[in-house]
Amino acid sequence: MTPDLATDSTHSPYNAPEVRTLTPAEWDAWYRAAEVAFGGSEEPVEARQLWRDLTETGRSQGVWEGTTPVAASSAYSFRMAVPGGAVVPVAGVTLVAVLPTHRRRGLLTAMMRRQLDEIRARGEALAVLTASEPAIYGRFGYGLGTLHLALEIESHRVTLPPLPADGVRLRLADPVLSSPACEELYASLVPLRPGMLERRPNWDRLPLLDPPATRGNASPLQAVLAEDARSGRLLGYARYQVRPEPVSQPAAGTVLVRDIEALTPQVYARLWSYLLEIDLTDRVTAGNRPVDDPLLHLVSDTRRLHPVLEDTLYVRLVEVGEALRLREYATPVELVLDVTDEFCPWNTGRWKLQADGPGKAASCVPTAEPADLALSVRELGSAYLGGLRLAALGAAGRVTELREGAVEEASRAFASQVAPWLPHGF
Structure with missing residues (x-):
């Protein structure tokens, strides 16, 4: 979950808000306070359980009035690739939230002060976050470090060149059962691109999160694997959903790409060809792709990708x-x-x-x-x-x-x- 749109002021009527570490028994109330600060919608049970399992309570903190939490923040113990291929410890700052009734009282500043001091004490030289309100985090030393592209592709109006992919077969697979092999492939790619995160224990569940309540009318999550036809070795994968359109527009569905990874350019192109040619669809969306994604140079008409540039990761040098x-x-x-x-x-x-x-x-x-x-x-x-x-x-x-x-x-x-x-x- 991304940091929230909490606002704050260093000119606070409170001199020293009491910020303390979260205990496991307080998690539900603490997390609900963050949901309220983000607008009040409750997450599906499946998502809530995942975030509970991922929360590091020892790295989570909040401000309480009596037994009621009024502000929250947390951090994950990540390892992230940096230029040159090293994968180094980094604090993933998240769930920064202040209730609307308690803004401009110095709570956010107090939490950020304590959090950065603790990150330094742990020996982590870097902290990162994603931001709902980027302007807030600049004053705490975070600078925009990565961008991404959101794509909405007119699949019936683009073609890909025929790249040879001899000996590669595509196979539909259960997303959960195929996850261990996909995670192994993902792990091999992490050192090759700065900003990529190692998947720590339980984080392999995040790409598979598929609560029925959030699908709309889209299908359950699907997975297609690209494998070596002889050895069966995994060479690439894509996970996606299909959202059909009404019967009156039977060929106007949308393919919603969750993620796509491959070991070679040929396999990458093959997977994209598959996604662009799924029956009864004429559109493919991908909400998070690198700004140098090879797809920009594979398709016959880049304009039909409708790329939109968006900010993603904010980076803070702690040491x-x-x-x-x-x-x-x-x-x-x-x-x-x-x-x-x-x-x-x-x-x-x-x-x-x-x-x-x-x-x-x-x-x-x-x-x-x-x-x-x-x-x-x-x-x-x-x-x-x-x-x-x-x-x-x-x-x-x-x-x-x-x-x-x-x-x-x-x-x-x-x-x-x-x-x-x-x-x-x-």
Whole structure:
């Protein structure tokens, strides 16, 4: 679940809201308070049980009035891919909620303060979140780090080139029974794209969540597997639903793509061909695809994809030096960064970043040397996964160049060859 649209003010009539850790017995009331803050709708029983099982109560907190929770926040212990292929610990901040009756009292700030202190104490150099209200989280040091495409494809108006996929067979399978093999394939892809998350225990249930109450008139979740015809090895998969249209429009149904992964371009194209050619449909939707998705270059007419660019993951460097050390850099780089961080002042100061390029270890340590660039921790968060360029942030006046050519040098070094992408929410 994404962080909520809680608003707040540092000019609070309350000096020190009591923020404390959630206990398992309080989960139902705590979670219901978050639902109310998000608008009041109750989630289906199946979804509620999954989120209960996934909640790490020791990393969840709230503010109570007596026994009534009035604010909540939580974090997951994730591991995320960063540029260069390392998969590193990261805190997945979620379920940030303040009841409408308790806004502008400093509750959100108090929770974020405690949460970031705890993340630092756990030795996690990075925190990430998805945001219903992005403007809120900038002041806590989170910068937009990934984008995604939402696609609505006119399937009857596009074609794909015939890519050879000899020896590959497609097979319909039970989504639950085929899940272990799909998860193994997914795990092999995580290090290849920054922003992808390892599936921790129980997280393999999220792609399979299919409450009947949320289907509308769509089918139950379906799965198609692409396998090696000889060995049976899984080469790719897609999970989807089909939403038919009324009898008066029998061929106007919609294929709702949940996820699609493949080990080779040929298998990826084969799976998309399958999805685009399902009988009695003329439209395919996919709500979350990478901005560099190969489908953009496979179809005969890109306009028929109707791509919409949307923000996804916001990144926060909790420990600047360690976070910058963890990733690789696309080119050799030696820069002094003058970083400001009002919410986590231990990051404020000059940091010397050195790396010899791809495959080489990086270092980032405090220094007294003259700075080459000046920027806030928010801009570092935006550039960290390599999808948003420091040069673009500089053009927007959010990075100050103190040495000629430093912005271009940093922009090249921080870039990722593949666009970062968050495959599912939390």
